[in-house]
Amino acid sequence: MIQYKGKKPSRRSFLTGAAAAGAAVAGATIARAQGTPDPAIVNMEPWAQYNGVGVDAAPYGVPSKYEADVIRRNVPWLTADAVSSVNFTPLHALDGIITPNGLCFERHHAGVAEVDPAEHRLMINGLVDRELVFTMADLLRFPRENHVYFLECAANSGMEWAGAQLNGCQFTHGMIHNVMYTGIPLRLLLAEAGIKTAGTWIMVEGADGAGMNRSIPMEKALDDCLIAFKQNGEALRPEQGYPLRLVVPGWEGNMWVKWIRRIEVGDQPWYAREETSKYTDLLANGQARSFTWVMDAKSVITNPSPQAPITHGPGPTVITGVAWSGHGTIPQVDVTIDGGITWAKARMSGPSLDKSMHRFYYEFDWDGKPLLLQSRAHDSTGYVQPTKDQLREVRGENSIYHNNGIQTWSVNEQGAAENVEIS
Amino acid sequence: MSKFLERAGTALSLTALLAAGVAFADDAAPEKAGGYGLGRVALPEEVAAWNTDVRPDGQGLPVGSGDVMTGEQIFTDNCAMCHGDFGEGAGRWPVLAGGQGSLENKDPVKTIGSYWPYLSTVFDYVNRAMPFGHSKSLQPDEVYAITAYLLYLNDLVGEDFTLSNENFTEVRLPNEANFIPDDRPTTEYPIFSADACMDNCKPTVEITMHASVLDVTPDTATAADTSGEGSVELAQATTTEPATAAEPTPAPEPVAVAAAPELIAAGEAVFRKCKTCHQVGEGAVNRVGPELNGLVGRTMGSVEGFRYSNVFTDANAAGEVWTVDALHTFLTNPRQAMAGTKMSFAGLRDPAEIDAVLAYLQSVGG
Missing domain, CATH: 3.90.420.10 (Oxidoreductase, molybdopterin-binding domain)
Known part of the structure; x- marks a missing residue:
């Protein structure tokens, strides 16, 4: 049986959470209603009125047509x-x-x-x-x-x-x-x-x-x-x-x-x-x-990233990514938003299984200023994911294989992300 | 205790719980004393059919031999269209010769002569995986001959050399001594297991390199139709442009006169010999050879973007056209009909096969 990390909110934590949320509402700026009603609400969408296709329309199901860009x-x-x-x-x-x-x-x-x-x-x-x-x-x-x-x-x-x-x-x-x-x-x-x-x-x-x-x-x-x-x-x-x-x-x-x-x-x-x-x-x-079989600990921020820019502007922002190690599990991933001057522990979520991907999140309030994002995996042997420069120092630049160096995304004021290297 | 510390404490205890190994049911699949008695004993001829692998000590080498000059001919016919006449590699196909002394350079050239540690690897790989698209079709003597020719191309033997199962293990490749076992446990893991810095890790940060400078990301990296007004411009600014390159050639309309279905089916079978290098039909693009849509009636050497041999460039300039007769002549003996063609295919001796393959090409590619 899989036991998931985290726990269901108890009644008590729900109440304290609600109180904290209440306090936050007073300070946060909730978007005001627009002058024109949202057509997605006031116009009748066809799927709200007419029947869809029946069972067996797709005996082997496929994703929504709106997910057509999710491809290899x-x-x-x-x-x-x-x-x-x-x-x-x-x-x-x-x-x-x-x-x-x-x-x-x-x-x-x-x-x-x-x-x-x-x-x-x-x-x-x-x-x-x-x-x-x-x-x-x-x-x-x-x-x-x-x-x-x-x-x-x-x-x-x-x-x-x-x-x-x-x-x-x-x-x-x-x-x-x-x-x-x-x-x-x-x-x-x-x-x-x-x-x-x-x-x-x-x-x-x-x-x-x-x-x-x-x-x-x-x-x-x-x-x-x-x-x-x-x-x-x-x-x-x-x-x-x-x-x-x-x-x-x-x-x-x-x-x-x-x-x-x-x-x-x-x-x-x-x-x-x-x-x-x-x-x-x-x-x-x-x-x-030769015979370099094991894949060392590695991680990458998947969102935001060049194909998935931040589109919502400043405010609450979710950073997420994956980490893995051929030596075991990933008890910890660190995230930096300032190019590695300051790091914070990411929140691990979901099953933590031997030699499997792990999912991490880091939620923060983006101030709209440029970001230099990196993630850094720690595995269960105590190995910490190195920087690309650390790897190059040992191996040079012709290895081709086993590049598990830390990845940097530069995010600009508009939220666009680019693959960069930093000092 | 502050809320923050309380939460930190919870996270810690969960980590400890997971470390205790309660995360996943993993009762091992049981062994059975004396085995399960499943499967059957393999016949010697079944093992022989698959057990073709060759090791550096010569185990697995079949009896046989081949010389450099024979190898050159076989290589030219079967390998040169991708690897080049001298193993120099066409396009991005692997380079097989040269590169000695380049391993410490910025762009090392890793070939059989400059990099591979063992000759047995060449024999084993050619024998199991080559020629590309028609593997396991070479006889042992042919594999010996190709291997001998590859040694010659790498200046490791003279042109009179003959390679056989007798002298195989006497040949050593120059780079054998430069391979070391994985040493990461001593050279890397201690360095990369130090405590990680969390605060004030460096005074300043600067960007030293941008991927957008190189601009090698495929044009289709993101959805053409991205929803969300603001995001479209952003994404396009960094990664996307409407796809223009590599548009597949649309297939022309089918011709009016249809050939008999049996003839087309026979032609499809014949075309298997061609399709390692040629595509036909909707979406066909140039590969090792040009795409074949609309071949009958097309001007020779006329497919855009394909790098033809000189003989076809000349034919194109002269306005020569691929008639059914011209195709018969060419396909019967390509290298005789168009001396200098890069196409190394030996030819279709049976005119009926040529009729069939032309019927097939016209049925799918016009």
């Missing part, structure tokens, strides 16, 4: 071809911690494989007692678990290493999603095959044209990896690996192999293309870090 978006110049490319989750248009399935960012290396589940097989081979093959029907007979995890691409914010580049948290931070997975613990499937003593690594492989493959140490495989078949209660979307994907909690998204068809047990890593040529972190001295 692509940055065409980033890649050579949409078939091997990425698009971005519209973080600025979401709230809470769960990403709707249709808005989870996509990253493919050979397009979306349209796998027929009746023809899908999962093979375990290599250093095992029995090399096995499972059908989807076989897999559904294993015990399952439910977990909410973030999946972040190691290249999220990768375009920002050399400086502020893209205007929108969708583009700077949108290679992430957070859903509830239903899946089989990988340790159960490996136990079924029987791991030989020398088996210290696994290689996972996808059924798509790219045959995506990655090496994973056995310790992680036996710890919390899942072979998932549902996301947020329904079947995985094709673009998320239908009918099966690997879940590697807290580790870089590239390892969460989609359309997974094979697990090989071995005694050393494979050094696949995606763990040598890609997903290694080049340092300033020409050396490169």
Whole structure:
């Protein structure tokens, strides 16, 4: 059962709250009624008078037509071809911690494989007692678990290493999603095959044209990896690996192999293309870090942000954002509105789950003056999200991957927000 | 006690409660002694069909060999349209050769020769994922030959070199020693776990860089139709303009004379060989090759925005037109018909296949 942070207002706190609100009303300026009546009230809207469509008009429901701009978006110049490319989750248009399935960012290396589940097989081979093959029907007979995890691409914010580049948290931070997975613990499937003593690594492989493959140490495989078949209660979307994907909690998204068809047990890593040529972190001295699996603590203010400016002028203003860590939970996020001179603790809201997104809010009265907004995550190990300059000092500017530096939005007097870097 | 402190106290106790681990039911899925007995034993030929991976120590290499000169031909036919004749990369496709000594530069060029640690990665990747759009179609000898050619392009072997399963592990890539294991736990975590400053953290703040200077955010970053009067101008000032670039080419009206449905269906199957590089129909845009709407009757080399090879630029200048006959000649043997074309497709030997694919192209693209 999920226990939410915060608590329902008691009668007593309701009364004290009301008293405080009463005091505030005297000082605040409530907008006076306009001279002309609001047409949204005095004119009869069609939906108030006529019947709408009946049930089954949309057997699989879709969002309101007024939400048509809440979509994944692509940055065409980033890649050579949409078939091997990425698009971005519209973080600025979401709230809470769960990403709707249709808005989870996509990253493919050979397009979306349209796998027929009746023809899908999962093979375990290599250093095992029995090399096995499972059908989807076989897999559904294993015990399952439910977990909410973030999946972040190691290249999220990768375009920002050399400086502020893209205007929108969708583009700077949108290679992430957070859903509830239903899946089989990988340790159960490996136990079924029987791991030989020398088996210290696994290689996972996808059924798509790219045959995506990655090496994973056995310790992680036996710890919390899942072979998932549902996301947020329904079947995985094709673009998320239908009918099966690997879940590697807290580790870089590239390892969460989609359309997974094979697990090989071995005694050393494979050094696949995606763990040598890609997903290694080049340092300033020409050396490169390899096997940088964990996604460190990170946060971003999603509102306001360049795609979601403040439109209401001075007065009560809600700042909100998300934070996550591959090492655990996020007990605290700090927010600054003056570019880091003064910080305040944000209010955490909603479930605080291991290796999941967390939602934070910071409410304040905006005086209409320019703002420099930042958020800073603390994770359950005591790690504090670094600034971009702190990261550059250690790594240089050519890392591409694992940029978890603090993001700055500059908000002007009109409420427009821009991606900037500050001293 | 002030109201503020009372609230702070409440927040603290809730945090403590969550830290105690009561937040989520997570009874582990049970193991079963002796296993669940699900699934079945894989046949050796089933394992062999999928178990193609290759490791740096040579485990998994198939028996075979290929030389540089053979590799050059295979590379030119299957790879050069994206990676360039010399591995230099076309457009944003990956650069495969050169870049040695550039890893400490502002813009490092990471190639097989300058960056990749192990040759086995090249073989494994080409074998599983290439050619793009038609993967797993190369024979082992072809993969050896391409790998040998890539070594040659990176000045690591001579033009007489032959790579085989016998000598594979003797080849070492120059950058192998420059990879280190993840050292963040010692180089970063201690620094980034210091107490965070909350007040008077710095005397002043200045903006040092604006994203709007670069102006590389896609035009469609926000809704074209934003409600809220004040916000539209603001948003446009920073990020949005009406989308103008990359408008898909509208498909022309279907032609009057319709081909037989069976012929069109057969042509659609043939077109699978083409569609890695070419698009047709509504919304078709240029990819590796030009879009094919209205191909029959179109002037050669006439698609706007596509970078043609010289032979097509010349044909365009001469006013040459894609007639059905010209397409037959071209598609039978592209490189013979239009010497110098970038199109590396080997050709359709069967005239019936050409008729079918032309019928399909006309049915969807006019």
